[in-house]
Amino acid sequence: MSKPMKGAAGQMGLGSFGDGNVVLLDGGMRLRLDDRVDFWPGTQTWKTVIDGPEGPADGSSLASLLDYLKRTREAQGRPVSAPLARRSDRVVICDYCGRHAALYGGLDVYPDRKDLAERQFWVCWGCDAWVGCKKNSDEPFGELADEALRAARVAAHRAFDPIWEQELMSKLEAYEWLALTLNMPREECRIGLLKLEDCSRVNQAVWERFGALALD
Numbered sequence: 001m002s003k004p005m006k007g008a009a010g011q012m013g014l015g016s017f018g019d020g021n022v023v024l025l026d027g028g029m030r031l032r033l034d035d036r037v038d039f040w041p042g043t044q045t046w047k048t049v050i051d052g053p054e055g056p057a058d059g060s061s062l063a064s065l066l067d068y069l070k071r072t073r074e075a076q077g078r079p080v081s082a083p084l085a086r087r088s089d090r091v092v093i094c095d096y097c098g099r100h101a102a103l104y105g106g107l108d109v110y111p112d113r114k115d116l117a118e119r120q121f122w123v124c125w126g127c128d129a130w131v132g133c134k135k136n137s138d139e140p141f142g143e144l145a146d147e148a149l150r151a152a153r154v155a156a157h158r159a160f161d162p163i164w165e166q167e168l169m170s171k172l173e174a175y176e177w178l179a180l181t182l183n184m185p186r187e188e189c190r191i192g193l194l195k196l197e198d199c200s201r202v203n204q205a206v207w208e209r210f211g212a213l214a215l216d
């Protein structure tokens with residue numbers, strides 16, 4: 001049996017759920033929110049495990065779930081502080097669901113990252129996907145990334161960075177080699193912009209060229 005993981009809602013792509021707690025069940029297929037509602041992200045359905053003020057409830061969209069939690073919290077006298085989407089004329093589409101993404105402040109996405117407070121993010125909460133914007137702008141760096149892609153990029157950095165950290169190449173040379181290996185222009189070659197399949201190519205290529213680099 002997989003151990004339930006606990007986290008803050010904001011870090012799990014449920015930022016509009018505010019400071020509620022989330023427990024991952026069934027390997028993340030089911031999320032238990034606030035100890036009272038189970039949510040299945042795959043189907044976007046939810047169902048209460050503890051009756052709320054209106055008795056048992058269920059629904060079939062993230063929006064209706066967040067509404068329900070908001071009403072319940074308000075009835076309990078502890079209202080949810082939902083982050084507000086910001087105004088922008090830019091249209092950014094979530095690649096995963098095809099719906100419009102909305103613009104949020106950095107702390108709405110990463111509540112513990114004070115260094116991102118000034119940054120903005122395009123977010124699709126339903127897909128647990130987001131992308132950061134360029135400094136002082138609402139222009140996204142690339143396309144929205146979901147949890148799997150974010151994890152793959154972290155893994156690619158972990159494989160690649162030791163090349164220059166351990167001075168097997170200079171940082172510049174390392175990125176030139178990577179661009180050549182991935183067959184992409186040097187100026188587009190940033191791990192934060194890579195697609196899922198390129199991330200695994202990074203791991204493979206580093207392994208083939210350098211073998212197992214010393215792990216921290």
Ligand SMILES: [Zn+2]
Pocket residue numbers: 094095096097098099124126127129
């Ligand atoms: Zn989406």
